[in-house]
Structures are given as structure tokens and as C-alpha cells.
Amino acid sequence: MQVIVCDQPDEATELAANEILAALEKKPDLVLGLATGSTPIGIYSRLVRAHQEDKVDFSRVRTFNLDEFVGPPSDHPRSYRSFMRKHLFDGVNVNEGNIHFPPVEGPALRDKCRDFEATIRDAGGIDIQILGIGRNGHIGFNEPTSSLASRTRIKTLTEKTLLDNSRFDREKDSTQKLAPTLAATAGIGTILDARRIMLQAFGRAKAEAVRVSIEGPISSFWPGSALQLHDDVTFYLDLESSALLTMVDYYRQVRKNAQELEERGLM
Ligand code: PGA
Numbered sequence: 001m002q003v004i005v006c007d008q009p010d011e012a013t014e015l016a017a018n019e020i021l022a023a024l025e026k027k028p029d030l031v032l033g034l035a036t037g038s039t040p041i042g043i044y045s046r047l048v049r050a051h052q053e054d055k056v057d058f059s060r061v062r063t064f065n066l067d068e069f070v071g072p073p074s075d076h077p078r079s080y081r082s083f084m085r086k087h088l089f090d091g092v093n094v095n096e097g098n099i100h101f102p103p104v105e106g107p108a109l110r111d112k113c114r115d116f117e118a119t120i121r122d123a124g125g126i127d128i129q130i131l132g133i134g135r136n137g138h139i140g141f142n143e144p145t146s147s148l149a150s151r152t153r154i155k156t157l158t159e160k161t162l163l164d165n166s167r168f169d170r171e172k173d174s175t176q177k178l179a180p181t182l183a184a185t186a187g188i189g190t191i192l193d194a195r196r197i198m199l200q201a202f203g204r205a206k207a208e209a210v211r212v213s214i215e216g217p218i219s220s221f222w223p224g225s226a227l228q229l230h231d232d233v234t235f236y237l238d239l240e241s242s243a244l245l246t247m248v249d250y251y252r253q254v255r256k257n258a259q260e261l262e263e264r265g266l267m
Contacts (some may be wrong), residue, residue, distance in 0.1 A: 001227070002234040002258075003214060003251035005030035005242045008204040012236035013248060016130075021050055021194075025126055029060040031120075033129035033191070034088070035140075036065070036080045039200050041087055048091030058092040062123045062262050063099050064116075066131075066140040066191075067178035070104045070154060095260050102152050109184070113152040117190065131183030133201050136160045137209040137222035141185035148218070148226045154217035157181050187240070188226045189227035197233040201241040211244040 006012040020043065024030050034040070050056040065080060074081045081101060089099060100119055103112035120126060131139050136158060142150060142160045157165075162181065191197065201210050213224030214235060227233045242248055261262075261267045 001214065001230075002254070003237065003242075003245070003248075004234060004255055005237050005239065005245075005248055005251060005253065009200075009238045010042065012200060012202070013046065016200060016236050017043045017046035017050075019198070020128060020130075021056060024056060024058075024061065027127065028057060029062065031062045031064070031123045031125065031127045033126040033131075033186070033194050034063050034084065034133050035066045035130045036067070036083045037132045039132035039202060043130060043200070044088040044091075047088060050173075051092040056092075058094040059223055061094055061098060063094060064120055064123075064126060064186070065099075065101045067183050067185040068101045068104045070109075070182040070184060071180045074104075075225060084246065102186060104184045109154055113154070114186065116152045116186075119152060120193075122191070126194040127196065129191055129197045131191070131197060131199040133199060133206060133209050133224045134161060135164060135205050135209055137212060137224045139188065139191060139199075139223050139227070141183040142188050142191075142223045144221045144223065146188055146220055146223050148223075149189045151189050152184065152186050154182055155185050157183060188223055192226065192230050194230075195232065197227060197230055198236065199227065199233065200236045202238045204240040204243065206241040207244045210235065210241050211246075216245060 004012065004015065051058060065084060068080045072079050076082060102116050103109055127164060133139055136144055138144065138161065141155050141157060143155060143161065146155070157180070207224065209222065209224055212222040216222060216225055218228050220227045245251070258267065
């Protein structure tokens with residue numbers, strides 16, 4: 001586990017976006033695991049800019065989103081499909097047929113969740129999984145007490161998550177308001193299968209979830225702590241989200257050493 005503490009979220013976002021762009025250059029048919037929420041927006045805007053300015057090609061990229069609400073139509077402004085169109089898909093030349101979301105339309109959702117997993121496998125697995133983390137430590141919509149081995153399925157959202165989500169409900173028209181209590185989400189096991197995981201967390205509200213995920217015991221009560229089981233995960237943090245970590249000086253030293261080894265051509 002690598003922990004990168006930046007002075008500002010922008011700096012962390014730049015590092016993460018640049019790594020994705022470099023991976024895309026190496027592998028034009030990169031398989032990306034995508035997250036929604038306010039945290040990854042900076043990565044997406046940098047990817048869109050790179051496409052528009054530097055002609056970075058997304059035509060062969062395959063994408064798998066982590067989660068989607070059950071209930072609202074896919075073109076609802078609060079659906080995660082709409083979110084992704086607005087922040088990434090409409091700004092790059094990704095192929096519609098290469099975009100995948102966990103299933104939210106029945107019947108047979110359980111079977112369709114299994115199909116979603118099979119589609120990830122058929123694509124060769126996820127190369128890079130982008131993640132945020134909830135205040136309650138959820139990754140995707142794997143709420144506290146989710147099995148650490150869970151696969152894609154329908155989950156009931158917690159009160160805390162519903163409260164956090166309600167901040168996006170700005171529509172004046174109450175018929176446009178969305179209060180989904182269910183979501184389809186990739187499981188913790190699904191996330192851990194990704195070859196590389198990049199988690200970003202910014203702001204004081206995330207500090208406890210970040211502390212337990214990095215330094216706490218592995219527990220289904222804090223789903224982010226399952227990432228300790230992964231061999232290639234980086235936490236990109238700002239000063240506020242890292243405020244409760246006890247070994248922050250050590251993480252800085254580790255990063256400095258890694259940079260030095262790289263400069264000397266040893267890595
Ligand atoms: P946020 O959500 O990026 O909007 O803070 C993260 C999450 O709940 O996973």
C-alpha cells in the first residue's frame with residue numbers, strides 16, 4: 001500500500017490523472033473501473049482535456065462503473081450514467097458499446113449481476129480501478145458489514161449514505177428529486193480483482209475512513225480496510241483527509257525514497 005499525501009487535492013488529482021494517461025498510452029484498450037461522486041471529477045476533467053488538447057484516444061478503452069441506483073431511469077439527471085456522460089463520456093471518444101454499468105433493470109437482476117462480472121472477466125479484468133471512499137468507509141456502495149468477498153449485487157444504502165447523497169438533490173422540482181435506497185454495486189471482491197487501485201480522498205470528513213482503511217484492522221465494518229489485502233493500491237490524500245494518520249512522516253519518507261530510486265534508475 002502506497003500513501004501519497006499532497007498539500008492540495010489538485011496535486012493528488014494531477015498525479016492520478018497522469019498515471020492513467022501514461023497507462024493509456026501503453027495500452028490503448030485499457031480497462032478502467034470508474035467511480036462517481038465529487039472526488040473523481042478532477043481526474044475526469046483532466047482526461048477530457050487530454051483528449052481535446054492532445055488527441056488522447058479513448059476509442060478502444062473499456063469502462064466498468066462501480067455502481068448505479070436502482071429505480072430512476074438511466075437518463076435521470078441524478079443517475080450515475082448521467083453523471084458519467086456529463087463528466088467524462090461526452091468529452092472523450094469512448095465507444096458506447098464499451099461502457100458498462102452494474103445492472104439496475106429487472107427482471108433477473110441476480111443473473112445480470114453475474115453477467116456483469118463475466119463481462120469484466122471477458123475484457124481481461126480491470127487494469128486500473130478509480131475509487132473514492134464514503135465517510136462510513138464504503139467503497140462503491142459496499143456499505144459497512146459487506147462481505148469482504150462480495151461480488152456485484154444489489155445493496156441497501158445506509159442512512160449516512162442517503163444523507164450524503166441528498167446534497168446532490170438540488171432540483172427545485174420535487175418530481176426530479178431522487179431518493180434511491182437501493183443500488184447495484186461491484187463487490188469488494190470485484191474491486192480487489194483489479195490489477196491496480198487508485199483511491200482518492202479529500203477533506204476532513206474522510207479522515208476517519210482513511211485512517212481506519214490504512215492503519216486500522218481489516219474489518220467488514222470499514223470496507224475500505226479490505227484494500228490492505230491488495231498488492232498495488234495507492235491512496236491519494238490531501239492534508240485534511242490524512243490528518244488522523246499516525247505514520248504520515250513515514251509515508252512521506254517512503255515516497256521520497258521511491259522517487260530517489262526511480263531517479264537513479266533502480267526502480
Ligand atoms: P464523494 O463520494 O466522492 O462524493 O465524497 C465518495 C463515496 O461515497 O464513495
